[in-house]
Amino acid sequence: MTQLSPAQKPAAGATAEPTAKPVKDNPKSLYGGTSSRRITVRDIAAAKERGEKWPMLTAYDAMTASVFDESGIPVLLVGDSMGNCHLGYESTVPVTLDEIAILSAAVVRGTKRALVVADLPFGSYQEGPVQALRSATRLVKEAGVSAVKLEGGERSAHQVELLVSSGIPVMAHVGLTPQSVHAYGGYPVQGRGEEAAQQLLRDAKAVQDAGAFAVVLEAVPAELAAEVTRSLHIPTVGIGAGVECDAQVLVWTDMAGFTAGRVPRFVKQYLQLRELLGGAARAFAEDVVGGAFPAEEHTFH
Ligand SMILES: Nc1nc(=O)c2c([nH]1)NC[C@@H]1CN(c3ccc(C(=O)N[C@@H](CCC(=O)O)C(=O)O)cc3)CN21
Ligand SMILES: CC(C)C(=O)C(=O)O
Numbered sequence: 001m002t003q004l005s006p007a008q009k010p011a012a013g014a015t016a017e018p019t020a021k022p023v024k025d026n027p028k029s030l031y032g033g034t035s036s037r038r039i040t041v042r043d044i045a046a047a048k049e050r051g052e053k054w055p056m057l058t059a060y061d062a063m064t065a066s067v068f069d070e071s072g073i074p075v076l077l078v079g080d081s082m083g084n085c086h087l088g089y090e091s092t093v094p095v096t097l098d099e100i101a102i103l104s105a106a107v108v109r110g111t112k113r114a115l116v117v118a119d120l121p122f123g124s125y126q127e128g129p130v131q132a133l134r135s136a137t138r139l140v141k142e143a144g145v146s147a148v149k150l151e152g153g154e155r156s157a158h159q160v161e162l163l164v165s166s167g168i169p170v171m172a173h174v175g176l177t178p179q180s181v182h183a184y185g186g187y188p189v190q191g192r193g194e195e196a197a198q199q200l201l202r203d204a205k206a207v208q209d210a211g212a213f214a215v216v217l218e219a220v221p222a223e224l225a226a227e228v229t230r231s232l233h234i235p236t237v238g239i240g241a242g243v244e245c246d247a248q249v250l251v252w253t254d255m256a257g258f259t260a261g262r263v264p265r266f267v268k269q270y271l272q273l274r275e276l277l278g279g280a281a282r283a284f285a286e287d288v289v290g291g292a293f294p295a296e297e298h299t300f301h
């Protein structure tokens with residue numbers, strides 16, 4: 001039987017108890033380390049062995065990516081969430097490989113240190129391993145990303161296996177997989193109940209066995225995510241999956257309070273960017289309408 005008790009010992013670094021060495025004093029740390037060369041999947045593996053947690057954010061353009069890179073975010077995801085956030089679609093389903101390729105190239109150009117991972121969009125890998133390899137190869141060669149991410153556990157294991165054996169690192173994504181929104185009829189929490197929990201564990205193990213270097217756990221109960229995290233030797237990256245995952249990811253526009261309307265419960269807003277930017281736009285408009293802009297210092301003679 002799966003043990004879902006929350007009373008188990010948290011993973012190293014999960015509590016306020018001091019770990020062996022403060023992260024900021026370790027030159028190898030993914031966040032706070034001193035190395036300026038680009039992060040690799042080997043660095044990611046080493047962090048799990050040290051019990052070190054790390055942050056990941058999405059990015060869809062060079063300018064935003066450079067801010068996160070300079071802030072020390074070690075892994076940036078060019079997520080197909082660009083569909084909702086950047087391209088104005090209702091879901092991630094319409095996003096194309098061309099769109100991912102263009103924005104991934106921009107994110108790579110905007111970064112020096114971060115490991116850049118690109119989402120394989122819906123329809124670019126479901127046909128099978130060969131299609132997945134063709135799509136991923138394009139992103140690696142044209143956009144310059146170092147790894148790709150695809151959705152699915154057992155159902156995508158063959159794709160993961162061929163990509164990895166071809167030399168392309170893969171981040172997997174299980175639990176709530178938003179490209180299946182039409183099958184779910186929404187975005188429900190996954191892995192509730194014993195049978196669903198067992199399936200999620202099998203999915204996570206399947207992608208680990210297929211060679212994935214990390215796995216995103218989206219919208220799953222924290223107790224189950226903790227159990228998966230303890231069971232795997234590859235890091236788990238949580239989004240709505242509790243504090244015991246090895247890493248945490250958020251969509252950057254959610255994290256910064258830029259997303260319009262309601263955001264999922266798992267989002268923490270660290271800024272109210274939508275309000276701030278709107279204020280700047282209104283101030284500019286007032287200046288133009290009132291004749292206060294441009295002033296003398298903005299004017300050529
Ligand atoms: N801006 C943005 N942020 C995201 O995190 C995100 C996207 N877009 N687009 C693709 C998917 C969709 N995501 C979502 C969207 C909504 C919920 C949500 O509201 N879920 C319910 C679950 C309730 C339940 O089953 O108990 C919730 O109330 O949180 C979850 C994930 C995550 N991804
Ligand atoms: C939220 C992450 C995991 C994602 O897949 C995306 O941004 O597309």
Ligand SMILES: [Mg+2]
Pocket residue numbers: 079080081092119
């Ligand atoms: Mg995605």
